[in-house]
Amino acid sequence: MNLQRPDADFYHRDCLIVAPELIGKILVHRLPDGTELRERITQTEAYRGEEDKACHASRGRTKRSEMLYHESGTIYVYLCYGIHWMMNIITGEPEQPQGVLIRAGEIHPSPARLTKYLQIDKTYNGQNILQNPDLWIEDDGIVCNWHTEKRVGIDYAGDEWKNKYWRWVMD
DNA sequence: TTAGTGATATCC
């Protein structure tokens, strides 16, 4: 098997390019006891810039949205509804807030269940996925077909932004 | 359909 890991150039592109390319890749988390949890990504969503009303950076740079402005490969994890951890990977240029939400995996088809299984929480917020020895993306060469849909759970963002087909789903 | 849950942003 020919395993590769996406490098800095992979993430250093627009989120609209990176999001579909993450489909089919495998997210791996190695626990302190050596156990490796892995899950193939089946769904992603792009959040792009301060003008994207659905993006956490739409209200400017805050303590929470800070990570969106960091260099590509930075991991952005935040707590939603008091219970659920959401994991994003930052893409594109620094200072241009954008990222890709890991929305679902093969076994755990929702963002919160995925992070729960992989045991990803705020301790990873702000770390770089290219530099953390215990968390990485693997490419086993499988190419998947996908289609796009509207993003979910962002009714507050207004018609222009909530109707964008910025969600990628594996077929 | 609705409760659960708590950090964050925004308003006094």
Place this chain on the structure above:
DNA sequence: GATATCACTAAA
């Protein structure tokens, strides 16, 4: 300091 909001899930 107080309140409203929220990129969700599970149970009913």
